[in-house]
Amino acid sequence: MTSVQSAMLCEQMQDGEQEALQAAQRGEEGAQTSIANAQKARAKVHPLEASQQDVPAPIRRCFATVNLDAIADNLRVVRKVAPRAAVCAVLKADAYGHGMVPVARTLVAGGAEWLGVALVEEAIELRRAGIETPILVWGQTYEGAYEMMVDFDLTPVLCTVDQFEALSAAVRPGATWKVHVEVDTGMARAGVPCRDLAAFVKSVARFKNVSIDGLMTHPANADSPSDGFNRMQLHRWREALEIATSCGLNLAWLHFANSPGALSLPKAGANLKARLVGTVCMDYCMVDVTHVAGVTRGDEVVLLGEQQGASIDAAEVAEWAGTISYEIVCNIGRRVPRRYVGGLR
Numbered sequence: 001m002t003s004v005q006s007a008m009l010c011e012q013m014q015d016g017e018q019e020a021l022q023a024a025q026r027g028e029e030g031a032q033t034s035i036a037n038a039q040k041a042r043a044k045v046h047p048l049e050a051s052q053q054d055v056p057a058p059i060r061r062c063f064a065t066v067n068l069d070a071i072a073d074n075l076r077v078v079r080k081v082a083p084r085a086a087v088c089a090v091l092k093a094d095a096y097g098h099g100m101v102p103v104a105r106t107l108v109a110g111g112a113e114w115l116g117v118a119l120v121e122e123a124i125e126l127r128r129a130g131i132e133t134p135i136l137v138w139g140q141t142y143e144g145a146y147e148m149m150v151d152f153d154l155t156p157v158l159c160t161v162d163q164f165e166a167l168s169a170a171v172r173p174g175a176t177w178k179v180h181v182e183v184d185t186g187m188a189r190a191g192v193p194c195r196d197l198a199a200f201v202k203s204v205a206r207f208k209n210v211s212i213d214g215l216m217t218h219p220a221n222a223d224s225p226s227d228g229f230n231r232m233q234l235h236r237w238r239e240a241l242e243i244a245t246s247c248g249l250n251l252a253w254l255h256f257a258n259s260p261g262a263l264s265l266p267k268a269g270a271n272l273k274a275r276l277v278g279t280v281c282m283d284y285c286m287v288d289v290t291h292v293a294g295v296t297r298g299d300e301v302v303l304l305g306e307q308q309g310a311s312i313d314a315a316e317v318a319e320w321a322g323t324i325s326y327e328i329v330c331n332i333g334r335r336v337p338r339r340y341v342g343g344l345r
């Protein structure tokens with residue numbers, strides 16, 4: 001059963017439950033049994049699965065349209081830029097606010113070789129939606145995480161001996177688990193420092209049921225391609241690869257670039273802007289439209305996107321807000337229903 005069907009089932013059962021409840025209130029026979037049956041059926045639908053569905057048509061006219069064809073197109077652009085590289089599509093934070101499962105289905109259909117997330121829970125949500133593509137998970141230092149990695153066939157990114165030990169204990173007898181190791185080439189957030197890599201590889205060699213299959217690092221400043229720091233990180237990355245080779249590692253996967261590292265996108269301009277006035281309240285904000293001709297009640301207001309040939313993109317809003325585009329899209333909350341167009345859902 002697809003998750004869409006199961007969610008529909010979930011809703012029907014909830015309806016059925018309500019009817020049964022009404023019947024019980026009226027004192028009809030057998031009503032209690034049907035309540036129990038309906039509740040049992042409802043319990044079968046995992047909440048993660050049910051939460052991924054298209055939100056029913058909203059009553060208020062506020063929504064975020066996610067164009068899955070545009071997402072598929074982005075993958076084609078990445079392919080063109082790096083035709084010989086495999087693509088790991090990063091879907092953390094609910095695919096940066098776009099809705100993880102529909103985005104994942106679209107990218108998998110488009111041929112993405114890997115999916116990447118920050119949390120084990122995110123990976124499990126993908127598996128529960130029926131996605132079988134290899135999933136890389138970085139950030140899993142909590143208890144029980146490695147058992148889940150094994151149960152849901154996930155590939156962890158490790159960078160401490162403790163993590164190797166915990167995973168090694170979780171792997172089933174006779175099996176070997178492939179992992180990727182993160183090297184810190186300058187981001188100073190996570191990873192084995194380059195100078196410690198050789199010693200690290202040696203110290204985890206005793207975990208015979210864990211094999212290092214990939215090496216990764218993360219650029220700190222890829223948003224500014226001309227930044228000298230990128231060159232320094234790339235230099236350290238090459239060193240790390242040499243060290244890995246001299247340690248006898250047989251690496252199938254090497255990954256350095258994130259999106260801005262792989263691309264430099266042209267910026268879209270906007271020319272029709274109205275100014276926000278006063279304080280943004282929960283669901284309301286006030287905009288000064290004094291200078292906009294022909295404004296009437298009920299007009300569509302675009303905060304992010306296109307209207308009549310003008311556009312405001314997340315990068316531009318981020319610039320005003322003094323942040324990066326990722327934070328803008330991720331902060332479009334769950335209360336704003338996503339409407340999907342194109343692609344696969």
Ligand SMILES: *Cc1c(COP(=O)(O)O)cnc(C)c1O
Binds near residue numbers: 090092218257260
């Ligand atoms: C978020 C993240 C990525 C992807 O970065 P993008 O800029 O979204 O491409 C890659 N690697 C790690 C470790 C990350 O946390």
